[in-house]
Amino acid sequence: MHRFTVDYNKDETNPRSRLHRGYFIHQAPRIMPLCRLLGHKAMVDGYDRQYGDRERVRWVVCDRCGVRPEPQGFLDADEWNLGQQYTGPMTDTTPPPPSTTLIKQLARKQLPMPRPKTPGPWPARPTGAFGAELVIGKSSTIGFGLKVGNAGSEHVLAAHIGLGPLGALFIHTERFGQGIQRRLNPTGYDSREVDLAFHHGKAWWTIWGRRDEHSTSDPKWMRGNININPAHYLLGPSSGETIQETETAPTTVRMPDGATYDVTVKLEKWQHGRPRGRKTTHWALNWSSTSGIPTRNHSWKGDNTLGGYGPFPDAYAGSPHWVELASAQIAADCMKDRARYGYRAPEAA
Structure with a gap:
């Protein structure tokens, strides 16, 4: 486990804050008490391609903590369904990585790398990371928000709170919280967020909306805003x-x-x-x-x-x-x- 900090004010030609620093902890051990006590709960995970592509991919993951065996396995999509409990074989050893010669030969022939079909052992010491970004002084954020990542997110969980001229705080986890992510947002590759922000005289909210996508099919309550400036009601809209x-x-x-x-x-x-x-x-x-x-x-x-x-x-x-x-x-x-x-x-x- 190691930790370090980054001073973002050094990279800004015109700093707007007295302090703008990032704090990070990498390779922190994950506790996972239930999985260490009861063992991992193997489940089939993966995805079904959309938009005309028929490829379907399946692998094994722990349904409680989100850890994947090494290797994660490349299962037959016709035999295993998404969300099904995995009861197939698992190897006791992790196969060695492919040699440099093999990698070059496959790249020369434009062939994909071979993927082990059988899942390997569970990692003995899973690790993750924490990150935080602190701003003291002027910031552009007023409000707070929570994010639950998807199965492919680098940041599994994230949150922020902004106080405008006073500063802001942003935090995130990497791999920590995968069990929560699997409970709340188990399928698809759209992160979800809950957010409340104040700017331009309005209060803006998002309730479990897709982080990077808006659609006309989203319900009205999912996103919206309301004018909170008293002058809007006393003197009319600007x-x-x-x-x-x-x-x-x-x-x-x-x-x-x-x-x-x-x-x-x-x-x-x-x-x-x-x-x-x-x-x-x-x-x-x-x-x-x-x-x-x-x-x-x-x-x-x-x-x-x-x-x-x-x-x-x-x-x-x-x-x-x-x-x-x-x-x-x-x-x-x-x-x-x-x-x-x-x-x-x-x-x-």
Whole structure:
């Protein structure tokens, strides 16, 4: 068993918290009192492929603690059903791993690795891991949540609580809690979560929802939100609308390296507020470029920024030279992005 910590603030150029540290314990022994007293309860586990694939896979797992024998076995799917108690043979020794020569030969011929069909012995000393992440100071989380992983999850159980400006705490387990996971979420590969969060003046909840998937077939009670801002009920819902805009105008953005880029710019004046409350207005710059302005070096996201939308000083909006001022602002914003992403100009041929 070993433990270590990670200081996440060292990797942040602009830390938002006084403390942001991770604490981890690896190779911690699992206690499993029932299985050590009564022995493991062998059950058939696996999956049935979906979406047109007919492959079905079966292996052996302990239904109480989630530990798998070594090897876990590769059973005949026509003979063994999911959730069935396994009463077949189990070997007493773990077979040696395949040799490097065999691995290379199979890879050269594009053949799969051989999988032992008979389950091996149960591991004598199963281990797991714990992890925690503590934030003291400003955090983006207000609320709490619980997660129950699926059969393939790295984090079997997880939980968090966030207190906004005070901080947040995140914890998770690896392998610990597999018995709970098998009781609550035994089938499928969708983790489940229970979550309550507060942001944008609303309370948002999730009750046993799939962690990474939303569907129209989900019941209404599973996910939802309610407005908890008193101003929403006293003054009406907050909204924004465009009350004025300029014509689209072409201009040229000149970067400090001497390169020029053709763009089109337009100003929009927005009004925000509630029907029975005070209104605020501001100007926004909306620009686009057909060819784009390079701001990063990325293989699949692309190097060029094709446009942007952001605030524009009110004092500049009434100037007859607002187009030139917009061009200068675009150049400044793109230079900030280049510095942020560490942009490197392509070398000349």
